[in-house]
Amino acid sequence: MLINYLKYFVVLVILIFLQKSVVWLISISSYNITPDIIVIMIIYIGVKKGHIEGAIFGFIAGLILDFVSGSFVGLSALCYTISGFTAGYFHRPDDEKFLEKFNFLIVVFPVVLLCNMIYFLIFSQGVTLGFGDIFFKIILSSTTYTTLISLVFVFLPKRKETEKLA
C-alpha cells in the first residue's frame, strides 16, 4: 500500500517537472494553451483509490506546483484538491470500469473542466477579457486539450493486459 502511494508521489513529481519544463513546447493558439498532465494523474488516483487519496495527492501536487511557479501559492492546491476529490465519485472498489479505455475520458472532461473553471476564474481576475472569452478561449480549449492528451493514458498498456500478453 505504502509503496503504491510512494509510486504515485514519484510519478506526480516527475509530471510536475515535465509540466514546467517541456509541456510549453506543445502549446497551441495565441493564448498558449497547454495540456495539464498533472491533473490527469490526480484524476487517475481519485478514480483508483477514492475521495481521500484523490484530494490529498491533489493538494500535495498542487502545493509543489504553486511553490515552484511564480504564481499564487494555494491556487493549484485548491483546484487539484477539488479535482482529486471529485474524481473519487467515480471510484468503484470492485470495478475499475472508469479506468478502462474511453470511459476514463468521461471522467477526465468534467473534472478538468471544473478544475479549470476554478483556476482561471481566480487567475484571470483583473484581465480585460470577458467571461465568454475566458470560458471558450481558455477554459474550454484547455480542458479539451487535456482530455485529448489523456488519450495517451487510454492507450497505455495496463498491468493486467501486459500480464495477459506475457
Place this chain on the structure above:
Amino acid sequence: MKKNFGEIVFSLKEYLILTLLVIISLILLFSNDNSQIRFLRAFAIGAFGTVQSGLSAIPNIFEIEQENKYLRESNIKLSNEISTLKETKLENIRLSKLVGLKDRSNLGVVSAKIVNKSLIQTRNTITIDIGNNDSVKINMPVITDDGLVGKVVATSGNYSIVQILYNKDLKLTVKDQRSRVDGILNYDGTGNLLMTNVPKSADVKLGDVIITSEYSNNFPPGIPVGNVVEEGNLDNLFKKVVIQPVVNFKTLEEVFVLKYLPEKERAELEKIFLNTK
C-alpha cells in the same frame, strides 16, 4: 452519544478532509506575501532550478534552427549599429559633460541563463540561474541586448523569478522615443502589449520606438521596450496603441540583470505625498 458522534465523524471523514484541505489552500492563497511562504517558495525555486539547469543542457532542436537564423540577422544588424554607436557614444560624452547628466553606464550587469520559462496565460515569468548570492534583489530590471525583459519578483540563493512584459501585473511608464509622448505599458492578457493613457491627439505613429520613461522609478530611462504595430482610437479620449516587444521571448535564453534599484528617497517622498493628498 459519544459513540454516535464518532460514527458520524467517521462517515463524513472524506468531506472533513476535503474541507480541511480547501481551508488550508485558501489560507495560503490569502497569505502569499507572508515571510514563511516566501522562504518556502525560495527553497522550492532553488531545488527546482537545480534540476532544471541540468535539463536545460539538453538542446531544444525545434528552436536551434530558428535561433541560428535570428542570430545571423542580429549579427549583421549589430555590426552596422556598432559604427553608429561609436559616433553616438562620443557625442553623448560631449553632451553629458555639457549638461551634467549622470553617467548611466556605471550600472552593473550580471548575465544569467534562463532555466525555466512560462509563456502561458496572463502572468508569465521566467526563472534565471542567479539569485541572492549574485547580489540580485527584488525589483531589479532584467534586459537583453535588444531591450527590456521585465523585473525580478522573487529570489533564492541561486535562482530568481522574473516577471516579464507579458504579465498583467507588470505596469511601467514608457514614452515614444520620437515624439516623447508618455503612456503606461501593460499586458492585456490576450497576447497584446498596450500603451495606455495616450490621448487621442497624441503624435504616435506606426513603427515608433517605445522606451522606458524617466517617470518610472523602477527602470532606468531609455531602455527600448518595443515598436508601435497598431494604433487607432480606443474611445473619444484615448488611443489604442499596440506594442510589439523588441525582445523575442520565445527564443530568449540569456538575459542580464541590471543592478539598479528604485531610489528609496524618491519612492518614499512620492508615497508620503500621495498619502497626504
